[in-house]
Amino acid sequence: MFSDADAAALYDLLNPWDPESRPEDAFYFPLVMAARSVLDLGCGTGTMLRLARERGHTGRLAGLDPDRAALDRARRRTDIDWIEATADRAQPGAGFELATMTGHAFQNLLTDRAVHDSLTAVRAALRPGGRFAFETRHPQARAWEGWSRANPDDHSEVTEPSGRTLRYWHDVSGVDGEIVSITGTVALPDGTVLRVLTEDLRFLAPDALDAHLTAAGFEIEARYGDWARGPVDAASREIITVARRPA
Ligand SMILES: C[S@@+](CC[C@H](N)C(=O)[O-])C[C@H]1O[C@@H](n2cnc3c(N)ncnc32)[C@H](O)[C@@H]1O
Incomplete structure (x- = not known):
């Protein structure tokens, strides 16, 4: 009655990627357009990378997600690599300049083991000095x-x-x-x-998140509590992180 493919199509209707009207998309999109190579983890239907290509990104773009129905929609665009996998399976040594995890996909990492293994794999998929930008809702x-x-x-x-x-x-x-x-x-x-x-x-608290980032070998380059780049404070709804693999 309502297939996985229907659910993926509904996701796109509910969440159109639009940097002109959605502040979270406006945060990520310039980072993507400025990076020569981007790995989007938990890419879902791939809307961010597809728009990047449409708007002239000429570098290496790869989207990774375990949801086959979502990736089937992403694969309509064939000039991007689409990888059916969880974040902990990101390819070591891939040398990406930027990794992203948008749409609160990070919150799908439910255990300390999943967080650790995913962060470690993301770090290994970045080039030295590469950055990982993602957000998780503040508990x-x-x-x-x-x-x-x-x-x-x-x-x-x-x-x-x-x-x-x-x-x-x-x-x-x-x-x-x-x-x-x-x-x-x-x-x-x-x-x-x-x-x-x-x-x-x-819903991971900032201290626990930072301990995981440090254990996985990341430095925290920037931390925001909202999409306008305000600090994390007692009213913040988001924990937005730009982490760096040390050079
Ligand atoms: C809410 S969607 C976000 C999709 C897209 N990034 C966006 O901003 O619209 C979360 C995505 O995370 C994916 N996901 C779940 N577990 C994951 C994991 N362990 N590694 C990578 N992605 C995962 C889901 O399949 C889903 O497509």
Whole structure:
């Protein structure tokens, strides 16, 4: 009724990559355009790299994601390398100038082992002096408290190219320490549920994140609490990091 391919297409409708209107995209896109080679981990449907190519990026672009249906959409663009894998399988010695992990994909790394192995692999895939830019939601902002069918701001309505209108909302099914389990419900306007997608997200605190970065051999070049490059403070909703592999 609602396939993995449909879910990947819905993701694109809900999350169009647009550096002109979305502050998070405006943060990453100039970094991507300025780097001669970019590895985007958790690239999903590949919208960021596809736009980079469309807008004239001539260097090496590679997107990596374990979700085959998302990558199938990405693969419509054949002048980018698409790799079906998790971040911990990034290729050592690949020599990228920039690695990115956008759309809070970092929060899909649920265990210390997954975080450690992924950061270590990302570092090894960068050239000396290369940078890794990514963000994770700050646990203090408790973003999950807004993810509820009772919150009208959490409801989206989109129209597929076929003309079918879909509604989409989140619910939290559990909070266990740093791990928040959520569902995403896809429904028709009359309420008929087509699919319930499930996901676990980890909310890592800044100190723990920094310990992982240091253990993996990164230096922290910049740290922001919002997309306007403000500092991390008691009101921050994001932990945005630009980490560097020492030269
Ligand atoms: C919310 S999407 C973000 C997609 C895209 N980066 C964006 O900004 O729209 C999170 C992505 O992370 C991917 N993902 C999940 N676990 C991963 C892992 N261990 N390594 C790399 N990517 C992972 C998922 O398949 C999904 O495509």
